[in-house]
Amino acid sequence: MRYFASIRELTDIKEEQIEVPEGTTADALKHRVQSLHERLRPQEGNILVAVNGSFVEPSRVLIQGDEVALFPPVSGG
Amino acid sequence: MIRVTKDDFSVDEELRRLNAPSVGGMVTFIGVVRAESEGQRVDSMEIEVYPEMAEKQLETIRGEALRKFGVEEILIVHRFGNLMVGDDIVLIAVSAGHRDSAFDACRYVIDELKKRVPIWKRERTPTGVRWVEVGRPDED
Numbered sequence: 001m002r003y004f005a006s007i008r009e010l011t012d013i014k015e016e017q018i019e020v021p022e023g024t025t026a027d028a029l030k031h032r033v034q035s036l037h038e039r040l041r042p043q044e045g046n047i048l049v050a051v052n053g054s055f056v057e058p059s060r061v062l063i064q065g066d067e068v069a070l071f072p073p074v075s076g077g
Numbered sequence: 078m079i080r081v082t083k084d085d086f087s088v089d090e091e092l093r094r095l096n097a098p099s100v101g102g103m104v105t106f107i108g109v110v111r112a113e114s115e116g117q118r119v120d121s122m123e124i125e126v127y128p129e130m131a132e133k134q135l136e137t138i139r140g141e142a143l144r145k146f147g148v149e150e151i152l153i154v155h156r157f158g159n160l161m162v163g164d165d166i167v168l169i170a171v172s173a174g175h176r177d178s179a180f181d182a183c184r185y186v187i188d189e190l191k192k193r194v195p196i197w198k199r200e201r202t203p204t205g206v207r208w209v210e211v212g213r214p215d216e217d
Contacts, residue, residue, distance in 0.1 A: 004127050005197035006208050053130035055193065069127060069195075073211040076124070076131075076155060076196025077108055077167055077187055 001033065004071035007047060010039040020062060026051055027058035029068055046072050078151060079135045081128050083158040086168055095150050095172040104179040106187050108167040110160050114209075117202045124157040124166065127195040131155065134194045138186055146182040148173040153186065155196060 002015045011033075018036075020029055026049045034040045040047065050069045051060060062068065080086075088105065095103055110122045139151045154168040169186045173179035190196075198209040 002127070004195065005125050005199075050127075050130055050195070053127075053133045069130065071127065071195055072197065072208070074191070074193065074195050075198045075209040075211055076126075076194050077191040 001029075002067065002069040004069065006072045007040065007043070007070050010043065011037045024062050025058060026056050026060045026062060026068065029062060030058075030070060033070060040070075043072075048073060078153065079132055079139060080154045081126055081131050081135070082154065082156060085156070085165060086154045088165075088168060088170075091152055091154065091168060091170055095152060095170055097149065097172070099174060100149055100172040101174045102176045102179055103170060103172045104176070104183040105171075106167070106169040106183050107165055108187075110162050110164050110166060112162045114200055114202075117204070119162060119200045119202055121162065121201045122160045122164075122166075123199045123201070123206075124160060125197045125199070126155070126157040128157075130195045135190065138189045138194070141189070142171075142182045142185050145185065146173070146178040148178050148182045151182060151186060153190070155190070155194070157196065 001018055003011045008014055030047060030049050047070050049056060051066050092103055112119055135153050139153060142151055149172045152170045156166055160166060169183050171179045171183045200207055200209060
C-alpha cells in the first residue's frame, strides 16, 4: 500500500504491506485499510484507489504483488 | 516529453525542443504560484506527487491529445516540492501546423491533468497549512 497527501497524513505512514485473501477487490481493500486506520473512516467519499499506477473500478480483483495506492482527489496544475 | 521534477524549467529552452520545419505555431500554458487563495494570503506552496503514476497518467493524456488534435508534439513539465509565490508550477507546450489544434490540445492537457494526475498542492498561509481542495476555484 502507498498513501499520499491528506490520506498519508491520516495514516501517519507512507507505505505498508497488507496480506489479503484471494479474490479481494480494490474496494474491499480500501475498507480494510479504513478499518486498520480509524482516522480514514470518515473519509469515505474522499479516497481514490489506484492499482499499479492506474485508476481502477472498485470491483477490480487484486493479485499478488499489486501496488495499491490510496489518496484524495487530485489538485495539481 | 514528460517530466515530473523538483527543478525549475526554462520556457525558452523547452520551446526550442519543439520547433521543427513542420511547425507553424506553439501554444503554452504556464501555471504559477499565486499570492492569494480564497481571500487569504499564500506565502508558499508544497506540491506532493505520486511520481510513477503521475508520469504514466501524463503520458496517457499526451497520447490522447496527440491523436485527438493531430498536433506535432506536446511537452509537459510539472514541478513538486517547495515553491514560492511567482514560481512556475507547470508547463504545457504544444506545437502544431496551425493554431486552432494547438490551442485545443493545450487546453485539453491542462484540464485532464487537473482531473486525473496524482499531484496535490498544500498552501502555507498566515493561519497555517492547508491542502487545496478540488472544486475550489483556486487556480490558473
